[in-house]
Structures are given as C-alpha cells and as structure tokens.
Amino acid sequence: MRIEIVVDNQDPVIFPLNKPRLLIGSQETCDIVISTRGISRKHLSVIVENDSYFVIDQGSTNGSYINEERLVPGKKTEFTSFFPVRLGLNVLLILISDEEANGLGFNSALKNLASSSSSQSSEGSESTKVISLKDLKSSSATDSLLKKKQDSVLKRKSALKPPPKKTSDKTRMLYVKLLSAILFGGSLYWQLFLNAPEMIDEVPASKVQKFVSPKAQKVIPLPPRFPLVDDSVLVTPSKLATIEKDIHCTNDIEKYFCDSMTSPTKSAVQVGTSIFIFFDGNLALQKAKEMIRPPVPADGVQVSGDDWLRFDNDVRLTAALYSLSLYLPKDLNYAIIGDYNLVFVMKTTNNNQSEMFSLAFVPASLKKFLSVLEPRHFELAQKYNAQVFNFLNEYYRAF
Secondary structure, eight states: OEEEEEETTSOOEEEEOOSSEEEEESSTTSSEEOOSTTOOSSOEEEEEETTEEEEEEOSOSSOEEETTEEOOTTOEEEOOSSSOEEETTTEEEEEEOHHHHHHTTOHHHHHHHHHHHHHHHTSSOOSOOOEEHHHHHHOHHHHHHHHHTHHHHHHHHTTTSOOOOOOOHHHHHHHHHHHHHHHHHHHHHIIIIITHHHHGGGSOHHHHHOOOOGGGOOOOOOOOSSOOOOGGGOOOHHHHHHHHTSOOSOSHHHHHHHHHOOSSSEEEEEETTEEEEEEEOHHHHHHHHHHSOOOOOBTTBOOOHHHHHHHHHHHHHHHHHHHHHHHSOSSOOHHHHTTOEEEEEEEEEETTEEEEEEEEEOHHHHHHHHHHOOHHHHHHHHHHGGGGGGGGGGGOEEO
C-alpha cells in the first residue's frame, strides 16, 4: 500500500509504506516532511499492523480528520482507502494500493526512493531517511509519472474542494428555453390580467357607449385556461330555491363558509360534491347600478330589448363580483374546501320578486380569481362598464 499526499491544489505525490510506523509533520526529523501552513511539527503517525493500517494524531494544533470527524489525539483509528485523512485544512492523505500505483507507473520510481532510504538508515542510524515533499517533486521520474496521473488528480482533489459542476449544451439549451417561456408567460399575464383594465383607455368613449345586440355578434369563445365546473353543477332557479330550504350550516364544510362569509345573511348547503353558498346581494346590486351605465340611444336608433337585457346581466354580474370581493376572504383554507365545486348564489329582490344569480367555481379557479380581482377594477367599471371584467370569464360559469 502507498500513501498519496495532496497539498492545496498541487499535484499529488506518492510515498511507500515501508516501515511499521511513519511520522508525518513539518519537523525535519519526520519520515514525511510537509512544510505548509496548518501542519504541526509532529502531526500524525501512520501504523502498519498485520496488513491493517491505522493513524494516530500526535496532538496537532489544527487537527486530523476522517469523514469530517476530528481524531482524538493519541487514539488509534483505522485508516482505509475509502476515507482519506485530512490534516488541517490543506493536506489530504489517501491510502492507495500497489496495483493502482503500478498501473500508473509509480512503482519503479518509488523503489529507488525506498532503496535510498534503506541504504542511509543502515549506516548506523536508527532514523529513517527524511523524504520531504520537495524531494519527491524534484525527482524527474516522479514529474514524468505525475503527468500520467493527471486524469485522476481532480478526483483526489475533490475531497478537499469539490470541482465546479459543468453544464452540458443540452442543459444550457433547456435553461434558455425555460427562461424564454417564463418571460413570454409573464408578458402575456401582464397584458391579459394586470394591465387588462388600463388597455381599455385606448377605446373612445363613443364606441364604449354604443351597445351591439348579442344576436349581431359572432363571438368565438376561447378555451378556458383553468378547469370549470361540470354542466351537472348548473341547476335551475327552482332547484336553487329548493336547495336553499334544506338544512344548512351543519357539517364542517358548510360551517366553514357560514363562518368565513361576512355577508349579513348567508347559508351553505352541501349537495353531493357541490357546496351552495347563499348570500344577500341587495347592497351589492345597488352599488352595481351606480357603476354600470344604462344603454342610451345612438345615432337616432332606439335601444333594443337585447341591449337592456345585456345591461341587466352586466349589473347582476358586477353585483356578484362585488359581493365576492367584499364578503369572501382571499385567504380561504383550501385544505378544508378540498375538491368541492363551489357555487356562490347571490339573492336579490327586484319589484318584490326574489332573484338568484350564481357563479360556480372549482377551487383552483376560485383561488386564481380571488388573486387577480382588485378594488381598482370596480373603480374602472364606473367609466368602462362591465367590460372591464371580461378577463375574469375563464374562471367561473355564471347562471
């Protein structure tokens, strides 16, 4: 077995384990002399016993570490090829096999160093020849062999300082595409949502006030970007009236909406996988009538019944949206809501007749809806009517 030594970012050097005990330190009498910062005069001993290897810290100032655990001074610790020993912060000792060294061509050079060491130690001195890292690196044979080991240098140094990760061309291209998609999506979001009301400023007031009959319009609806409730959730007004009379505010999900809605009167009824939340919308309806202007004759043409119907729908929609922004907290507990369909039913009284107008959501679309609906939209509605809310259509179904 051999010891490979790495100091800072220098090329590694190899030392043979040719004695039962080797002393490593900065003092000139050590078997392996390492003259660099953080190494004590007598730093570490390497012991060979019956084909096993151990290290003993000699009470060094900056410590010896295996697997980032500091060795207890004077305690013998097993030394294997799986875990190198770090001395201080800048020196690494790695146990490698003879086969690994031979495969890289180190064997002959180290035999020369070992024989030189043995010849001098036999001249009457019990001390081993002092071989410093400087001596090893000055060997031309070692220098040439170190070039062959260049491919494994980064692997050895990684224990001290991990090499920077390289990004492949495919990964870089993926990052570029991802960034482009994020920028495009952000721009589209800004135009469609955050900046949508302000874009209406470019429309002349005369054109805003001119209403067109729905029969004369050819509208191609865009597919929603968020899931919508199933047709089975949309029920008739008579069915809504029956549901409202059922027992309400009893189970957990019903109680949650009865407690969280701030409307003066409210109730919640679970029907299958849907929750129907009823609330008083008369105050919101009055506010909506102040926001939305009624149709006026244009170019001598009398206002049609379709235009009045559209006006009524715009008022009720604005009232329902205003109610949700006013009565429904934005920080709903979606863990309690789960996957229930949510149907908010606004009850109003018109000419002594009770009317209901509903907005139905799935939880994901409601969460998004509440995050984009802002008070400024209702301020803009006083100038541009209900068309300022067109960008919200994809989040709910109205009936």
